[in-house]
Amino acid sequence: MKIRPSTEADRDAIWDIFREVVAAGDTYALDPNISREDALAYWFAPGTHTYVAETDAIGDGAAVPGKPTASPTIIRARQVLGTYILKPNQSGGGSHVANAGFMVSARARGQRIGRAMAEHCLSEARRLCFRAMQFNYVISTNIPAIRLWQDLGFTIVGTLPGAFRHPENGYVDVYVMYRSLLEK
Amino acid sequence: MKIRPSTEADRDAIWDIFREVVAAGDTYALDPNISREDALAYWFAPGTHTYVAETDAIGDGAAVPGKPTASPTIIRARQVLGTYILKPNQSGGGSHVANAGFMVSARARGQRIGRAMAEHCLSEARRLCFRAMQFNYVISTNIPAIRLWQDLGFTIVGTLPGAFRHPENGYVDVYVMYRSLLEK
Numbered sequence: 001m002k003i004r005p006s007t008e009a010d011r012d013a014i015w016d017i018f019r020e021v022v023a024a025g026d027t028y029a030l031d032p033n034i035s036r037e038d039a040l041a042y043w044f045a046p047g048t049h050t051y052v053a054e055t056d057a058i059g060d061g062a063a064v065p066g067k068p069t070a071s072p073t074i075i076r077a078r079q080v081l082g083t084y085i086l087k088p089n090q091s092g093g094g095s096h097v098a099n100a101g102f103m104v105s106a107r108a109r110g111q112r113i114g115r116a117m118a119e120h121c122l123s124e125a126r127r128l129c130f131r132a133m134q135f136n137y138v139i140s141t142n143i144p145a146i147r148l149w150q151d152l153g154f155t156i157v158g159t160l161p162g163a164f165r166h167p168e169n170g171y172v173d174v175y176v177m178y179r180s181l182l183e184k
Numbered sequence: 185m186k187i188r189p190s191t192e193a194d195r196d197a198i199w200d201i202f203r204e205v206v207a208a209g210d211t212y213a214l215d216p217n218i219s220r221e222d223a224l225a226y227w228f229a230p231g232t233h234t235y236v237a238e239t240d241a242i243g244d245g246a247a248v249p250g251k252p253t254a255s256p257t258i259i260r261a262r263q264v265l266g267t268y269i270l271k272p273n274q275s276g277g278g279s280h281v282a283n284a285g286f287m288v289s290a291r292a293r294g295q296r297i298g299r300a301m302a303e304h305c306l307s308e309a310r311r312l313c314f315r316a317m318q319f320n321y322v323i324s325t326n327i328p329a330i331r332l333w334q335d336l337g338f339t340i341v342g343t344l345p346g347a348f349r350h351p352e353n354g355y356v357d358v359y360v361m362y363r364s365l366l367e368k
Contacts (some may be wrong), residue, residue: 022276029278090321092206093349094213094358131355134344137274138318158342158360160318165277171315176279176342176360 001113004081004119006050011040013080014052016123018043019054021103025167028101028141041045043085049124053104059093081108084117086124087135098181114145118152125181136159139164140173154179185297187304190234190267195224197264198236202227205287209351211326212285227269233308237266237288237297265292270308273318282314282365286329298329302336309365310341316364323348324357338363 006014018039025032029044044050056077082104089099100121104113125133135154138145146156158176166172190198202223209216214226228234266288272282284305286299301305308316319338322330330340342360350356 012185025277028276029274030276032276034275090213090347091218092212092214093351094321094347096244096349097344097347132345132347134347137278156228157344160281160341160360160362161364162316163274163278163281163318163362165280169278176344178347180345 001053001055001116003051003053003117004039004053005112010080013084014043015039017083017103017105020106027139027145029137029164048085048087050119051084051120052080053117054078054080081105082113082117084121086121089136096131097124097134099136100133115148118148122152122181130181132178135177136178138175139166140175141166148174149177185237185239185300187235187237187275187301190236194236194264198227198267199223201267201287201289204290211323211329213321213348223287232269232271234269235267235301235304236264237301238262238264258348265289266297266301268305270305273320280315282309282317283320284317299332302332306336307363314365316362322359323346323350324359325353333361
């Protein structure tokens with residue numbers, strides 16, 4: 001798997017993942033019927049760094065030792081399975097704190113793509129000289145995400161009571177999570 | 185003093201207040217050099233309700249009993265001394281929580297205009313059927329604001345360590361404040 005900055009050519013793949021994640025309605029406070037235009041405007045907003053995680057599709061034309069490699073086939077077979085954004089959480093006096101958002105295709109869950117993107121993201125945030133990272137809206141029912149962030153050094157610094165209307169669970173709490181990027 | 189929805193005619197007065205508040209750089213995480221266009225786009229964004237607090241200027245052509253009233257003079261003498269916005273803090277499953285932002289002209293501080301606007305804002309938020317209100321970014325050095333929000337029933341539900349670079353105090357904490365609108 002490779003994580004790299006996104007290009008124009010990734011927009012269709014990103015929209016496919018975005019639509020799928022938002023339609024589920026249980027992890028993001030976004031309109032499940034958001035338009036492609038609005039979604040991509042959000043994901044590619046000015047000042048936002050956008051990345052994708054891609055992998056070769058299984059059973060594609062990958063190189064076999066001793067066989068000639070059909071490069072164009074391999075390039076077409078690469079699949080974008082996840083995407084993330086990294087940006088300042090605020091402007092002006094708050095611009096030293098980063099914010100990030102992650103989306104993984106449902107068909108690629110359980111492959112640690114989220115963790116790989118999160119580690120890449122922390123590295124990129126340090127490279128861009130952010131001093132801390134904040135997640136503004138981690139829904140308390142999203143246990144895999146909370147466990148991952150805690151494993152990566154984030155702590156819950158705030159609880160917003162009943163701030164998210166979950167499609168199955170009704171009003172549930174939301175966490176604000178934060179970690180410094182100065183140490184470690 | 186009167187608090188009312190803003191109109192196109194208020195844009196110059198709002199920009200004067202906005203520029204003054206943001207240039208001070210100690211209460212908002214916004215670029216102190218933000219353009220008029222960007223500032224007004226933010227304050228009048230789609231889905232945002234924008235209000236102004238206005239008062240008659242002292243010593244203007246206000247009506248005197250027994251004297252004819254020069255209405256146009258009185259209208260011109262009204263001054264916008266504060267402005268606030270009210271909007272959903274998130275989309276989709278988070279749209280039942282309101283967010284608000286307040287700005288008062290420096291020359292009108294100490295006249296309880298902030299409090300009057302905040303009380304008006306809570307009333308408007310209930311009228312618009314929001315279930316709670318959240319302030320995402322209350323800078324810990326902004327004691328008058330924190331006292332006012334606590335007095336109006338908000339509590340600190342989160343602390344963001346060193347999230348704001350204060351022009352005089354360096355990195356200072358930021359609070360997330362929240363209150364339900366369902367009771368009282």
